[in-house]
Amino acid sequence: MLNKNIKLIIAGLIVITSIWQFIENNIGNGIFLLLLTIIPIFLYFRNEYILLAFLKLRKQDFEGAKKWLSYIKNPESALVRKQQGYFNYLHGIMLSQTNINQSEKYFKKAIELGLSMDMDLAVAKLNLAGIALSRRRKLEATTLITEVKKLDKQNMLKEQITMMKEQMKKI
Numbered sequence: 001m002l003n004k005n006i007k008l009i010i011a012g013l014i015v016i017t018s019i020w021q022f023i024e025n026n027i028g029n030g031i032f033l034l035l036l037t038i039i040p041i042f043l044y045f046r047n048e049y050i051l052l053a054f055l056k057l058r059k060q061d062f063e064g065a066k067k068w069l070s071y072i073k074n075p076e077s078a079l080v081r082k083q084q085g086y087f088n089y090l091h092g093i094m095l096s097q098t099n100i101n102q103s104e105k106y107f108k109k110a111i112e113l114g115l116s117m118d119m120d121l122a123v124a125k126l127n128l129a130g131i132a133l134s135r136r137r138k139l140e141a142t143t144l145i146t147e148v149k150k151l152d153k154q155n156m157l158k159e160q161i162t163m164m165k166e167q168m169k170k171i
Contacts, residue, residue, distance in 0.1 A: 011040040047083045053090050062094050085113035104131045122151035
């Protein structure tokens with residue numbers, strides 16, 4: 001995996017090479033190189049290992065997703081702030097199956113770093129509400145559930161929210 005700054009340097013070098021090709025009257029090469037610049041810039045904003053981990057999670061392959069995330073050795077230097085949020089979000093999802101304490105830490109860190117999609121933020125807060133509910137922190141769970149309602153614009157989490165409310169009544 002390349003550092004995020006190296007990806008920008010590679011993009012800059014490709015742009016400089018394309019300008020050189022334009023000066024040499026190799027217009028086709030220059031255009032191709034400008035289009036090729038899109039790849040490192042895209043990978044600057046969307047980390048390749050996080051994308052591959054999301055693909056594995058869609059197939060419910062937690063071990064494969066964990067393998068792809070393990071390739072990211074130092075997330076603070078290798079990832080942009082939002083990517084760090086998704087890195088923690090994915091770890092939280094995977095650990096929510098086995099270790100609730102660690103998953104809570106990862107979800108809180110993901111929310112703190114920020115997630116770009118409202119649905120991902122809603123899922124993270126819903127998981128935190130479930131963790132708070134399992135620890136009998138009813139007030140924290142209700143505030144998190146109201147935040148989830150605001151973030152869930154397509155009502156995709158409506159069923160899970162009603163289940164949480166039913167469990168809250170039992171406490």
